[in-house]
Amino acid sequence: MSVFKRFVGPRIPEGLSTTDRRRFVIPIALFVVAAGLLIVSIFLPYWEMTLLAPQYPKGLHLTAYANRLTGDIFEIDGLNHYIGMRPLDEAAQFEKSVSVIGIVALVMLLLAAVYVHTKWVVLLVLPAILMPLVFLVDLQWWLWKFGTDLDPAAPLSSAIKPFVPSVLGRGVIAQFETVATPGIGLWLAILASILIIVGLYYHRKAYKPLADMAA
Amino acid sequence: MKLYKFLSRPSTILLLVVTVIAVFSFVSCSDGADEGALESAGLSADASAIAEARGLTPDDVAAALKTYTPSGVHDEYIMFASGGHGGQVYVIGMPSMRIIKQIAVFTPEPWQGYGYGAEGTMAVLEQGDVEGTDIRWGDTHHPALSETAGDYDGQFLFINDKANGRVAVIDLKDFETKQLVKNPIALGDHGGTFATPDTDWVIEGGQYGAPLGWEYASINDYQQDYRGMITFWKFDRDAGRIDVDSSFAIELPPYWQDLCDAGKLASDGWIFCNSFNTEMATGGVEDGNPPFEAGASQNDMDYLHIFDKNKAIEVAAAGKTIDVQGFPVIPLDTAVAEGILYFAPEPKSPHGVDxxxxxxxxxxxxxxxPHVSIYSFEKIQEAIAAGNFTYDNYGVPILAFDDVVEAQIEVGLGPLHTQYDDKGYAYTSLFLEPAVARWTLGGDFSDLHEEEDWTLVTKTPVQYNVGHIAAAEGDTVSPDGRYLVSMNKWAIDRFANVGPLLPQNFQLLDINDPGTNMPVIYDLPIPDGEPHYAQIIKADKLSPWEVYPEIGWNPHTNSVDPNAVQLGEERVERNGNEVEVWMTAVRSHFTPEHVNIKKGDHVVWHITNVERAYDATHGFSIPYYNINLSIEPGEAVTFEFDATEDGVFSYYCTEFCSALHLEMTGYMLIEP
Known part of the structure; x- marks a missing residue:
């Protein structure tokens, strides 16, 4: 048996695919729906931060999509220059540039996983499962980087010590209270992870007996 | 292999799903978890003790409750009030009676950077110059909000300057004066401004008779050479400006035309103006003649001027005009022959027509x-159709008083101006008493009130000497009632003594209840010129910008200025002995911070406030050179000067814009 055949595993016998249709459709459907959710998530916010201060009764808002940052960036950058924080646009430039292609790649892997009937399917779907976590860890890293790499010559550098904004939840910096929450896009990605994990269960149920038989 | 098994085990899956949901639910909910429950604060038990300690009566407490507006709560109505001979307009919230803004109109005003270098504002003020003479004050009288179908639309405000016969256009997108128009044929005015129901025209009536076109004529030739006038300014709503070239005036007898009003609904297309001194007294008390105050008060009747606006527009468009100072004027005999002008007798030295x-x-x-006289528009039309006229000395047809009067009501001493509400009442100011009278309307208004038609219902004394009154949307096709402001010219003892010059007193009356109850509930001192008229608009009809729509906005062209400066594009260029500066302002620095100039240079300086935050205005001032600007978020401003004096000049931001406001400065270094 070639490596490729050992990787993709046995094909579904003719008879079974009609008599036991549900058994094979469920994992496929779950992977495909998860892929769809990931595609949709590209167009939705992954992360939102609101900055509250007395001078801004409506708050200042920052919205992170997979590939871009929107909101009151000009104003937030203007405030950040007092403490010597770098312009937000400089953050995660590599991640923003590859994120869409990356998500599309995850989706391709998910769709490819439909044709893999062995335990190796985990390798194809694991990146998609981990994606929300990777997003948050990466974001926290950038928050750490921006909060600690302050220009010492900035006007308020002596008043504001380096700080690490929290990736989710509340924080306080000077007169600002920050509230960071996951966006709908991130929720969709998380839902996709859950569907994939559930899909793996049905995948095992569908194909384990075939693999056992082949062995 | 083990991972696959582990991940695909049902118990693991369940655990994973629950964990993931739990973690993210916790995170997303945590920001709302500590929000306290809303507590409704009951009225403090000490409230009556406070009232007693301050000597407040139950009526005082009621007045306080009707007007007190907590921090951050916005007023329901906005009043635009004339600032009299301060030359400005006041913006006042109601019912709190908080002054929210002063709009600079005819008088330079440094806070707004109006007339201290900023090119746009200098150009507006220069439009108001009279034959090359700088006129840097005004006597603002009658504000008029733009209307659509007879109702305020909150887009523009007009106001006249009585002293120099000018009309201003204020754009309510940014509450700034955009245009001054000098009347080409009369030095002064009074009966302005009044907008027609769709603001196609803005009316400016004259006042003191004088030869048209600012000419000289002996006072002895008053009846022959002196004239009155009314001007119809064409308003171009899209441009937001008066179109002087499409405007015209009508020559009138040298009576002193006073206030005007535009007809609406049933009387749309007609304009009405009062007059006094139909005696054509020429004064000269120093020569033993009766003073004007006596000479102009002899006749029992003066003339209500009735204009057919549409006919006037047709006649002007047909070119049946004479040219006075380059401005088309329909001659008096043409106005009479074309059926544009009629008179109706009116008692006696009247002030308001509403x-x-x-x-x-x-x-x-x-x-x-002591009466108000109510004329029926229908009867006026019938009398005009019947043609049963007498004529004045200038051949103007006069309708018979009895043919056109609907009712006369004795309201009290010194009646001046009338406003309306939504409950079938009219309100008239009584200067001499001084009081505000409420009386009932008849006709279609009859069903709205309990009392008999055309009768006096009640009077509320006001302090003191009330001139105009303004009720909420009280001169529109759909008044709101609710509130009325009595604009009192004397304050006497209402406020602490601040020396012989006293503030004006705006008193708020609650006119919400029908019948006899309309108490004074607030006194607002206005430390500026004597107030005249005001108009009160529902606040939600106004939709001004919070910041200018784009960075580099020129408020006088309503577009991005060609010399707008974006961040990173700041520069100083020298061309011969002309130095041009492109500067940005942002919290908390100007760029550049050094500007090197040589004595004798001509300096052109552009500054753009690149801020997008609400209220992030920057000022800019240069000592000695008399430069002071207000640059609101997004605004682009240009000023010019000749560097006539060398030295070191620190320019700085005059608005306390940020914690590092004091550091928002720079040096202009002028080498000898």
Whole structure:
């Protein structure tokens, strides 16, 4: 048996695919729906931060999509220059540039996983499962980087010590209270992870007996 | 292999799903978890003790409750009030009576950077110059909000300057004066401004008779050479400016035209103006002649001027005009021959003429007669059709008083101006008493009130010497009632003594209840010129910008200025002995911070405030050179000067913009 055949595993016998249709459709459907959710998530916010201060009764808002940052960036950058924080646009430039292609790649892997009937399917779907976590860890890293790499010559550098904004939840910096929450896009990605994990269960149920038989 | 098994085990899956949901639910909910429950604060038990300690009566407490507006709560109505001979307009919230803004109109004003270098504002003020003479004050009288179908639309405000016969256009997108128009044929005015129901035209009536076109004529030739006038300014709503080239005036007899009003609904298409001194007294008390105050008060009747606006527009468009100072004027005999102008007798030296909300009636107050006289527009039309005229010395047809009067009501001493509400009442100011009278309307208004038609209902004393009154949307086709402001010219003992010059006193009356209850509930001192008229608009009809729509906005062209400066594009260029500066302002620095100039240079300086935050205005001032700007978020400003004095000049931001405001400065270094 070639490596490729050992990787993709046995094909579904003719008879079974009609008599036991549900058994094979469920994992496929779950992977495909998860892929769809990931595609949709590209167009939705992954992360939102609101900055509250007395001078801004409506708050200042920052919205992170997979590939871009929107909101009151000009104003937030203007405030950040007092403490010597770098312009937000400089953050995660590599991640923003590859994120869409990356998500599309995850989706391709998910769709490819439909044709893999062995335990190796985990390798194809694991990146998609981990994606929300990777997003948050990466974001926290950038928050750490921006909060600690302050220009010492900035006007308020002596008043504001380096700080690490929290990736989710509340924080306080000077007169600002920050509230960071996951966006709908991130929720969709998380839902996709859950569907994939559930899909793996049905995948095992569908194909384990075939693999056992082949062995 | 083990991972696959582990991940695909049902118990693991369940655990994973629950964990993931739990973690993210916790995170997303945690920001709302500590929000306290809303507590409704009951009225403090000490409230009556406070009232007692301050000597407040139950009526005082009620007044306080009706007007007190907590921090951050916005007023329901906005009043635009004339600032009299301060030359400005006041913006006042109601019912709190908080002054929210002063709009610089005819007088330079440094806070707004109006007339201290900023090119746009300098150009507006220069439009108001009279034959090359700088006129840097005004006597603002009658603000007029733009209307659509007879109702305020909150887009523009007009106001006249009585002293120099000028009309201003204020754009309510940014509450700034955009245009001054000098009347080409009259030095002064009074009966302005009044907008027609769709603001196609803005009316400016004259006042003191004089030769048209600012000419000289002997006072002995008053009847022959002196004239009155009314001007119809064409308003171009899209441009937001008066179109002087499409405007015209009508020559009138040298009576002293006073206030005007535009017809609406039933009387749409007609304009009404009062007059006094139909005696054509020429004064000269120093020569033993009766003073004007006596000479102009002899006749029992003066003339209500009635204009067919549409006919006037046709006649002007047909070119049946004479040219006075380059401005088309319909001669008096043409106005008569074309059926543009009629008179109706009105008692006696009247001041206000105010059209009812349905347009069916006009209320005229004879200030030396204790009555208001109500004219029926229908009867005026019938009398004109019947043609049963007498004529004045200038051949103007006069309708018979009895043919056109609907009712006369004795309201009290010194009636001046009338406003309306939504409950079938009219309100008239009584200068001499001084008081505000409430009386009932008839006609279609009859069903709205309990009392008999055309009768006095009640009076509320005001302190003191009330001139105009303004009710909420009280001169529109749909008044709101609720509040009325009595604009009192004397304050006497209402406030602490601040020396011989006293503030004006705006008193708020609660007119919400029908019948006899309309108490004074607030006194607002205005430390500026004597107030005249005001108009009160529902606040939600106004939709001004929070910041200018784009960075580099020129408020006088309503577009991005060609010399707008974006961040990173700042520079100083020298061309011969002309130095041009492109500067940005942002919290908390100007770029550049050094500007090197040589004595004798001509300097052109552009500054753009690149801020997008609400209220992030920067000022800019240069000592000695008399430069002071207000640069609001997004605004681009240009100023110019000749560097006539060398030295070191620190320019700085005059608005306390940020914690590092004091550091927002720079040096202009002028080498000898």
């Amino acid at each position: 059209v009812t909300p349905d347009g069916n009636f006009l209320t005229v107050s004879g200030k030396l007669d």
